[in-house]
Amino acid sequence: MREVAIIGVGMNEWGELWEKPLREIFVEAALLAIDDAGVKRIDSMYVGSMSSGLFVGQEHIASLLADYLGMTPIPSARVESACASGGLALRQGFIDVASGMSEIVLVGGVEKMTDVGGGEATFALGTAADQEYECYHGVTFPGLYALIAKAHMHQYGTTREQMAMVAVKNHRNGSKNPAAQYPFEITVDDVLKSTLVADPLRLLDCSPITDGAAAAVLCPVELAKKLKKDPIVKIIGSGHATDFTALHSKEDITWPAATAKAAERAYKMSEKKPGDIDFVEVHDCFTIAEICVTEALGLFEKGQGGKAVEKGLTSLEGKIPVNTSGGLKSKGHPVGATGIAQVIEVVKQFREEAGERQVKDAKIGMTQNMGGTGGSCLVHIFEKE
Amino acid sequence: MLTPQRYWREIPHRYRLEAGRCKKCGYVAFPPRLVCPRCKNREFESVKLKDEGEIVSYTIIRVPPEQFTDQAPYVIGIIELDSEVKILAQIVDCDFDDLAIGKKAKIELRKIRTEGESGIICYGYKGILLE
Numbered sequence: 001m002r003e004v005a006i007i008g009v010g011m012n013e014w015g016e017l018w019e020k021p022l023r024e025i026f027v028e029a030a031l032l033a034i035d036d037a038g039v040k041r042i043d044s045m046y047v048g049s050m051s052s053g054l055f056v057g058q059e060h061i062a063s064l065l066a067d068y069l070g071m072t073p074i075p076s077a078r079v080e081s082a083c084a085s086g087g088l089a090l091r092q093g094f095i096d097v098a099s100g101m102s103e104i105v106l107v108g109g110v111e112k113m114t115d116v117g118g119g120e121a122t123f124a125l126g127t128a129a130d131q132e133y134e135c136y137h138g139v140t141f142p143g144l145y146a147l148i149a150k151a152h153m154h155q156y157g158t159t160r161e162q163m164a165m166v167a168v169k170n171h172r173n174g175s176k177n178p179a180a181q182y183p184f185e186i187t188v189d190d191v192l193k194s195t196l197v198a199d200p201l202r203l204l205d206c207s208p209i210t211d212g213a214a215a216a217v218l219c220p221v222e223l224a225k226k227l228k229k230d231p232i233v234k235i236i237g238s239g240h241a242t243d244f245t246a247l248h249s250k251e252d253i254t255w256p257a258a259t260a261k262a263a264e265r266a267y268k269m270s271e272k273k274p275g276d277i278d279f280v281e282v283h284d285c286f287t288i289a290e291i292c293v294t295e296a297l298g299l300f301e302k303g304q305g306g307k308a309v310e311k312g313l314t315s316l317e318g319k320i321p322v323n324t325s326g327g328l329k330s331k332g333h334p335v336g337a338t339g340i341a342q343v344i345e346v347v348k349q350f351r352e353e354a355g356e357r358q359v360k361d362a363k364i365g366m367t368q369n370m371g372g373t374g375g376s377c378l379v380h381i382f383e384k385e
Numbered sequence: 386m387l388t389p390q391r392y393w394r395e396i397p398h399r400y401r402l403e404a405g406r407c408k409k410c411g412y413v414a415f416p417p418r419l420v421c422p423r424c425k426n427r428e429f430e431s432v433k434l435k436d437e438g439e440i441v442s443y444t445i446i447r448v449p450p451e452q453f454t455d456q457a458p459y460v461i462g463i464i465e466l467d468s469e470v471k472i473l474a475q476i477v478d479c480d481f482d483d484l485a486i487g488k489k490a491k492i493e494l495r496k497i498r499t500e501g502e503s504g505i506i507c508y509g510y511k512g513i514l515l516e
Contacts, residue, residue, distance in 0.1 A: 119451040126450065132395055133416065134473050136509065137497065138446060138453040139461045146444035147463055147473075154442070154486045198461075199445040244422070248463045248471040253442060 001098045005224035006216050006233040006382075008037025009344045014181045014212035014332040022056050022112035023068045029213035029337075030069050030108055037217035038227065043102040044075040046092040048085030048109035049336035052078075054124035056112050065110075082128035083285060085109060086214065086339025087369030087378030091238050093218045094380075103223065108215035109337035121209055125335070128372035130246040142206055144247050144373050145286035146198035152254045152288060153200070156303030160200055164191035165309045166287035167204050167329050173316060174326020176356040181210050181332030191287075205287040207327075212334035214341040233350050237270030237381030239263060245375040256289075256374035259296040263368070266379040267298075272364060274298035277320060277381070279349060279359045280366040281342035284327040290314075293368055294322060297379070316357060324349065324357045339369035339378060350384040392505050399509040400494055402436065404470065405429035413470040436492040438466035440512075443476060443484050452498050464490050464512050472510070479514035489515040 010032025017025060026047065034042065045066060053059045066076035081088045086109030093107035113121055126135045129144060139147075152158045168188055174180040186204060194203040224232050241261035244250050250257065267273055274297065282297070284290035291305035299320050300308045308314055314322035325331050325345035328338060346365035348354045363384050370377040397403040398416040405417035409426035415434060420427055443462035446453070453459070460476040462484075475497075476490055490512035497507040 122448075122450055135450070136399075136507070137461065137474055138449060138456065138459065139473060140446060140448065140450055142448070143444050143446050143461050147442040147461070150444060150486070151442040196445075196447045198447060201444075246473070248441075248473045253463065 002100060003221035004094050004097045004218055004235045005221045005229065006235065006343065006347055007219055007224050007227060007229050008033045008035070008039070008217035009215070009347045010034070010036055011179060011214040011341055011344050014179065014210050014334060016114045017211040018114065020211070022052060022058065022061070022110060023064055025112060025211060026065050026108060026110040026213040027068050029110070030106060030215040033106065033108070033215035033217050039104050039217060042071060042074060042104050042106045042217065044096055045071065045106040045108070046089040047076070047078050048080070048087070048089035048339060049078055049111060050080060050082050050085050051124045051127060051335070052112070054120070054127065056115050081376045082371030083283065083335050084339060084369045084371035084376045084378050085336040086341070087367065087380070088240070088339065090216070090339060090343060090380060091240055091378055094235050094238050097218050097220060103219055105218045106215060107218060107340060108213060109340040110213035111334035111336040112211050113209045113334060114211050133246055140198065142201050142286065143198040145288055146201045147247060148253055148292065148373070149200055149288035152292065152306070155254060156306065158291060158306035160192065161188055162306035162310050163205060163287040163291065164188045166284060166290045167191050169309065169315050170284060170323050170327040170329040173324050173357050174330025177326045177331060180326045180330050181208060182330050183326070201286060201288070207285045207329050207333035210332035210334040212332055212337050214337045214344055216340055216343055231350050232385040233347050234383045234385055235380060236383045237266035237272065239265030239269070239379040240377070241265065242376050243374055245372060247373040254292060255302070256292050256296045256370065256377065258374050258377040259293050259368060259370055259379065262377040262379040263297045266366070266381050270381040272381055276364050277366045278362045278364050279321040279324055280368065281323055281325060281345050282327070282368045283338070283370045284323060284329050285333060287329070290322065290327070293370070297366070297368060316359070321359050324354065324359060339367070342367040342369060343380070346382045350382070387500050387505055387507065389505060392507065402434035402492065402510060404432050404434050406432045415470050415472060434470060435467040438464040438490060438492070440476070440484070440486055440488050440490055441465050441471060442486060445481055452500070456498070460484065462490065462512055464492070466492070474510050474512050476512040476514055483514060491515055
């Protein structure tokens with residue numbers, strides 16, 4: 001296997017982009033990444049999108065996006081793994097370069113979510129759950145994560161305030177990120193007084209609906225060195241795992257087993273352990289999700305994720321900064337783009353371009369991107385050289 | 386919109402809680418599966434789930450999907466039946482304040498929702514709080 005580097009990243013404005021269609025949102029991010037890499041050509045591309053079909057009625061975007069990027073006839077593939085689609089695109093690109101099949105690969109993600117109303121968006125997002133045995137009964141995604149939250153509180157004594165602190169921390173980080181959809185601070189009180197969505201989760205526990213795209217360019221480390229890239233951002237670990245799709249089928253609904261497995265695989269490939277990681281971007285689609293996955297990544301003991309947030313261990317100045325970008329909560333969550341946007345934060349930290357949210361001496365970063373209630377997960381580990 | 390054929394084929398599981406028990410390791414699959422997720426065996430015997438269980442977790446849905454607008458707020462719970470299989474269902478006929486993890490619920494066939502003006506009337510299992 002060849003060593004793989006990230007030589008360019010691109011992300012344009014995120015938010016409610018009424019004036020822009022899906023193809024334009026993606027092409028803008030892709031061009032930024034290609035220009036940042038300084039390459040003239042790409043050999044293949046992988047794009048993560050959860051549900052372009054339900055959000056804008058458009059499938060076959062592998063072809064559409066290569067077409068509008070002016071890159072036909074290169075091979076192009078759209079990959080889908082619900083909210084982990086972006087992370088999956090990264091992994092497919094990594095495999096493509098590592099195997100020697102392609103030299104320069106574009107990986108990206110895109111979601112155009114605001115062309116439909118709230119009801120249709122809820123339905124589209126719900127398709128990541130089991131249609132016949134979850135959605136049929138009237139559960140929503142916030143509802144599924146609320147079930148996890150309630151059980152975590154019951155099993156480990158996690159408090160309502162600790163969950164609120166996740167949102168507060170991520171908004172504090174996001175307020176230092178000009179690319180964030182909601183770049184402002186909130187308080188614990190704001191979270192606890194926001195509208196109840198599914199007890200115990202409130203509106204400010206939930207990541208928003210976002211239009212947006214993100215892209216990155218991968219190539220062999222050898223080529224990155226020839227191109228005199230500095231620093232060299234290496235992908236040193238890639239882990240991918242699956243678990244039961246329906247939440248109720250899991251033995252312990254508070255334990256994201258696919259995240260634990262994907263992390264184990266990424267740690268093994270990179271020969272790193274949780275203590276080696278300087279900062280991590282995780283999938284905080286809901287505040288409780290960040291608590292559960294930081295445990296599954298081995299950063300904290302099982303059941304201790306809530307207390308870790310309360311002690312400030314995951315803040316910018318903490319032992320292991322989590323979601324320095326603002327996370328899905330503050331930065332936004334255009335579902336298919338999220339997994340790639342996480343990688344962009346890693347690159348920004350390594351290049352020391354993170355401004356006020358810069359983690360000092362950041363050398364090893366990690367991303368965790370998951371689909372549904374944890375039915376799929378991708379974990380990647382990166383090293384700065 | 387739920388089509389008749391899609392609704393009809395799930396009736397044995399939704400109306401009668403028909404499940405499959407792995408002949409090798411005893412894993413109970415609901416709905417029935419072709420492969421046991423625990424031991425990979427492919428032979429199952431048909432069993433009916435017990436109609437009583439314990440609440441593992443619950444939530445109150447305040448912002449519902451469009452087809453459930455007229456029912457909100459309502460309770461969704463995960464109920465463990467016979468200590469071996471969990472299902473997700475609404476929990477009805479109760480005050481929200483009486484709900485707690487560990488309490489018992491009985492499973493009954495109830496109406497879930499109706500599909501528009503001339504669509505299917507959808508039935509299925511719901512939990513009834515017992516204590």
